[in-house]
Amino acid sequence: MNKFPILEIFGPTIQGEGMVIGQKTMFVRTAGCDYSCAWCDSAFTWDGSAKDDIVSMTASDIWEKLNELAKGNFSHVTISGGNPALLKNLQEFVKILNDNQIRIALETQGSVWQDWFLTIDDLTISPKPPSSKMVTDFQVLDKIISRLEDGGRKAHISLKVVVFDNKDYEYAKMVARRYSNIQMFLQVGNDDLSTIDDAELTYKLLNKYEWLTDKTMADSELADVKVLPQLHTLLWGNKRGV
Ligand SMILES: C[S@@+](CC[C@H](N)C(=O)[O-])C[C@H]1O[C@@H](n2cnc3c(N)ncnc32)[C@H](O)[C@@H]1O
Ligand SMILES: Nc1nc2[nH]cc(C(=O)O)c2c(=O)[nH]1
Numbered sequence: 001m002n003k004f005p006i007l008e009i010f011g012p013t014i015q016g017e018g019m020v021i022g023q024k025t026m027f028v029r030t031a032g033c034d035y036s037c038a039w040c041d042s043a044f045t046w047d048g049s050a051k052d053d054i055v056s057m058t059a060s061d062i063w064e065k066l067n068e069l070a071k072g073n074f075s076h077v078t079i080s081g082g083n084p085a086l087l088k089n090l091q092e093f094v095k096i097l098n099d100n101q102i103r104i105a106l107e108t109q110g111s112v113w114q115d116w117f118l119t120i121d122d123l124t125i126s127p128k129p130p131s132s133k134m135v136t137d138f139q140v141l142d143k144i145i146s147r148l149e150d151g152g153r154k155a156h157i158s159l160k161v162v163v164f165d166n167k168d169y170e171y172a173k174m175v176a177r178r179y180s181n182i183q184m185f186l187q188v189g190n191d192d193l194s195t196i197d198d199a200e201l202t203y204k205l206l207n208k209y210e211w212l213t214d215k216t217m218a219d220s221e222l223a224d225v226k227v228l229p230q231l232h233t234l235l236w237g238n239k240r241g242v
């Protein structure tokens with residue numbers, strides 16, 4: 001059986017972002033990413049700082065661990081990273097969840113395709129705006145979106161762009177125009193990843209949420225979009241494993 005590099009398995013918690021925000025879910029976080037976003041809130045998955053915490057697990061090891069944590073108390077699992085789409089054979093884990101009637105969400109940036117995307121219930125693709133210092137390969141992203149559309153998955157996918165500043169906002173608009181028939185989310189960026197002052201962080205993030213909301217509501221070119229904060233950050237700050 002194939003083994004996967006796993007950094008965290010936790011939950012139940014709420015899905016704090018995007019298309020299934022508020023959903024009770026378990027999290028499986030894989031190690032490794034093909035990007036290195038300037039503001040990545042999960043940089044420990046790829047910057048080497050948590051390399052000793054990476055555990056090599058088979059699909060059934062992961063399933064066992066989820067049940068050890070919360071057997072009977074979950075119906076939804078979110079796979080995030082890092083970039084889980086780097087793992088071709090993750091299909092094996094997806095199949096176990098499918099076979100056990102567990103719904104699956106996936107967080108990925110849209111840089112790599114996998115055939116198992118076609119069986120994900122809530123697939124979030126999060127292309128990266130200029131503040132990340134990453135450059136989107138739109139040829140790759142076009143292909144991923146059209147494969148999902150051709151596979152009849154439109155109701156199961158969404159785009160989510162993190163916005164830190166006006167340039168990111170313009171990028172988000174360009175993405176919304178390019179993929180105008182896909183559900184679109186704008187997400188508040190967290191630029192203070194090290195503070196342990198949760199009250200101050202919440203205050204700052206709510207102010208940014210207000211800025212982003214005001215801007216979007218006044219903009220007729222973004223007539224159909226959802227604007228959200230990271231709910232888990234409002235509740236628990238920068239804490240890991242929640
Ligand atoms: C840590 S990433 C892992 C999945 C995948 N690599 C991706 O970026 O989509 C999960 C989500 O967190 C978002 N994210 C990362 N750092 C963030 C930050 N500082 N503020 C807000 N959202 C952030 C990403 O854009 C992505 O939508
Ligand atoms: N509660 C909670 N919701 C989340 N939504 C996306 C997350 C991620 O890191 O991918 C995340 C996370 O780390 N925690």
Ligand code: SF4
Pocket residue numbers: 033034035036037040041042043045081082083109
């Ligand atoms: S793509 Fe996702 S995990 Fe990778 S560096 Fe960017 S935010 Fe972090």
Ligand SMILES: [Mg+2]
Pocket residue numbers: 041042
């Ligand atoms: Mg996170």
